Amino acid sequence: MNTSCIIRGMGHCVPDSVLTNADFERMVETNDEWIVSRTGIRERHVALNGETCVDLCHGASVAALEKAGMTAEELTHVIVATFSPDAVIPSAACMLSHRLGISGRMSMDVSAACSGFLYALETARALIALHPQARVLVAACDIVSSRVDYTDRGTCILFGDGAGAVVLTADAPGLSGGRVLDVLVASDGAVGDLLTVKGGGSGTPYKLGDTIRRDFFVEMNGREVYKHAVRAMSSVCEELLTRHGLTKDDVDVLIPHQANLRIVEAVGKRLDIPESKVFTNLQKYGNTSAASVPLALSEAVAEGFVKPGHLVLLGTFGGGFTWGSALVKF
Numbered sequence: 555m556n557t558s559c560i561i562r563g564m565g566h567c568v569p570d571s572v573l574t575n576a577d578f579e580r581m582v583e584t585n586d587e588w589i590v591s592r593t594g595i596r597e598r599h600v601a602l603n604g605e606t607c608v609d610l611c612h613g614a615s616v617a618a619l620e621k622a623g624m625t626a627e628e629l630t631h632v633i634v635a636t637f638s639p640d641a642v643i644p645s646a647a648c649m650l651s652h653r654l655g656i657s658g659r660m661s662m663d664v665s666a667a668c669s670g671f672l673y674a675l676e677t678a679r680a681l682i683a684l685h686p687q688a689r690v691l692v693a694a695c696d697i698v699s700s701r702v703d704y705t706d707r708g709t710c711i712l713f714g715d716g717a718g719a720v721v722l723t724a725d726a727p728g729l730s731g732g733r734v735l736d737v738l739v740a741s742d743g744a745v746g747d748l749l750t751v752k753g754g755g756s757g758t759p760y761k762l763g764d765t766i767r768r769d770f771f772v773e774m775n776g777r778e779v780y781k782h783a784v785r786a787m788s789s790v791c792e793e794l795l796t797r798h799g800l801t802k803d804d805v806d807v808l809i810p811h812q813a814n815l816r817i818v819e820a821v822g823k824r825l826d827i828p829e830s831k832v833f834t835n836l837q838k839y840g841n842t843s844a845a846s847v848p849l850a851l852s853e854a855v856a857e858g859f860v861k862p863g864h865l866v867l868l869g870t871f872g873g874g875f876t877w878g879s880a881l882v883k884f
């Protein structure tokens with residue numbers, strides 16, 4: 555059974571509108587100095603023109619297909635990682651397939667908050683192991699702005715909207731792209747209440763006429779999330795390296811979840827990987843949740859930060875809690 559797969563193409567897409575730190579100074583009691591020193595974020599793209607999860611997934615997917623030299627018709631499976639789909643039913647994946655002009659494929663959403671991309675990647679690997687002819691589209695997108703309370707300064711400054719997508723097939727000699735050497739994902743529901751979006755779920759339903767409550771939006775204990783994120787991301791990255799007999803010196807590029815520059819730097823330090831090998835783009839996108847890692851990977855490749863021959867270590871952490879890492883050889 556062929557269990558190895560390769561990223562044949564990748565793409566990303568963000569909404570046109572940008573909210574800068576100066577914009578937030580006019581919206582809540584905050585300032586550019588606080589935001590930059592605590593998070594590293596300077597601006598984020600936000601779907602102010604009504605762009606939806608499926609719109610951004612479509613943009614990223616078309617770019618990924620083009621890079622892969624494939625048409626949508628060639629896809630066999632469509633997976634979307636998101637916590638903010640256009641609707642509860644139909645799924646974002648069903649809507650994306652339709653937008654791409656295809657039907658008859660398995661199309662499904664994966665919900666793992668900011669770790670969604672690596673969860674979906676692991677799912678795609680399993681599908682390719684089962685069906686070696688599979689050509690799987692994985693799109694990861696969040697319109698976090700649809701679930702952010704823009705009066706809550708503790709959360710609203712952190713997030714942005716975006717999408718990243720990859721097209722995967724079984725590996726074969728002569729193919730170029732990113733060989734997915736391994737993925738390691740995990741979760742712990744015991745600490746799930748530290749980062750939630752509960753309102754509207756069956757545990758906290760809304761009745762017709764109810765006013766939206768705070769639980770409709772992202773609520774979190776920032777300090778606790780911060781500590782868990784640093785610990786979980788560093789240890790899962792270490793575990794994956796050890797599993798493959800690799801050390802930090804084998805890693806050419808580290809791309810951690812783009813939540814906060816201090817978290818990214820702390821993970822780099824714990825892994826003892828020099829800053830020069832760590833890719834960040836959170837300064838201009840903020841935390842884009844499920845899109846964060848594929849958006850960063852796609853940009854890192856497009857900008858030449860990731861070069862042919864490089865070993866890339868991805869790390870992620872999100873609500874659930876969920877976390878994970880992946881090794882991709884370009």
Ligand code: UT7
Nearest residue numbers: 583584585588592668707708711776777779780813814872
């Ligand atoms: O994908 C995972 C999603 N979540 C995360 O990654 C978030 C992880 N956590 C963090 O990134 C950080 O905890 C934050 C950036 C959210 C906060 O940074 P912090 O250094 O942990 O600050 P804090 O929460 O301890 O707050 C310090 C102070 C507080 O004031 P007092 O209580 O000390 O008077 C806050 O009220 O900063 C205040 N504060 C702000 N001040 C200006 C909180 N938000 C703001 C703000 N502007 N936007």
